[in-house]
Amino acid sequence: MVWSLLYALTRNTLGLMLLRVRGDTAKDVELLILRHQVAVLRRQVNRPTLEPADRVILAALSRLLSRARWGSFFVTPATLLRWHRDLLARKWT
Secondary structure, three states, rough: HHHHHHHHHHHHHHHHHHHHHOOOHHHHHHHHHHHHHHHHOOOOOOOOOOOOHHEEEEHHHHHOOHHHHHHHHOOOHHHHHHHHHHHHHHOOO
């Protein structure tokens, strides 16, 4: 699990660095495409299965967004807060 988490964090970090280089138009188009793909997938899958590494990444990334923007996640805000509390509890135990 540690390796998969490190891989996912590294991949997301590199992705963020690439976003800095790209223009705003390309980012906006990519966001529209990804939002449409998520909307299509939400119609097909009732409840996705998440691995612990997925939960950690979503909980950590949720801290970068304001709570008003948490609607973009496919889980409820209460779930994100619980995952974040669990993440902090594991860190400090």
